[in-house]
Amino acid sequence: MNFGEDVPAVDAADIPGDAYLLDVREQDEWDAGHAPHAVHISMAELSDRAGEVPRDQDVYVICRSGIRSAQVTVALNQAGWLARNVDGGMKRWAEAGRPMESVSDNPPYVA
Template identity: 40%
Template sequence: MLTMKSISMRDFQEQFDNLETTIIDVRGADLYAQGHLPGAVNIPLDELDKRLEELSRENAYHIICQRGIKSVQATAFLSSKGFDVTNIDGGTIKWNGKLEQSHNLS
């Protein structure tokens, strides 16, 4: 059975400044644009299987969504493909810091 790594938002925030990881936000582009963790990259869950080539098995990734449901699915999927991934429990709603916003130019 595949075991999945997970971290609480509290522990993640305590380690945030010292983590050498890429945060992947698996929410849709609209929710991502409204507010995401600083430095997070948006790869929506439904595009993940088509965008695996953007990821490296040499790197560590932390996966997040709004509440922690889609991120569990994404973490399980990426882990099964051999990636070093950790789910962030609770999602962005548990983040106690400023969220970055992105704006579409179109």
Template identity: 45%
Template sequence: MKNMSTNELEEILQQEKTIQLIDVRETDEYAVGHIKQAKNLPLSELSERTDELDAGRPLHVICLSGGRSMNASTYLEQAGFDVTNVDGGMMSWEGDVTK
């Protein structure tokens, strides 16, 4: 599994506005503040909603601190996705957030 820092993610987001980024925190956590381009797909719903993701495009996964996103990334990688886990999660994110 690939990993990247939140700083690396921010650089990618500045260059490419259409990356496939999922936030696997629960809906209430996501509502408090999230990265604008992130789609909320809670880890608790991931196995039922995997078909909402584009398997033909790289996927970046973030959560609060990096634990849930690592679990989600492992699952998605086993399902055939090209996945990158965002280390440190939203606790390390220094960019803008949307509510």
């Protein structure tokens, strides 16, 4: 899904392994399956926790499909961060065969 030039995007398959990956999904989505080194700050909590997001490196923002993360990407960029939307979100992440984990003993999945 392309949101135009206002939302820089990158495919999930192209995210560097050492990237700062910000997962903005809800807790139940995160619990079901997430990237191993992602940082979880839900979209609803971001205004209160924005200070935790580094300003000295690119921030890759991910959600389930790329829509919420596109909104967050725009907001972060307007506030001075260097953010990129993960196009296709966790659905694309899983399709690309990228690693995932869950918080339970169940196999990870995209909720």
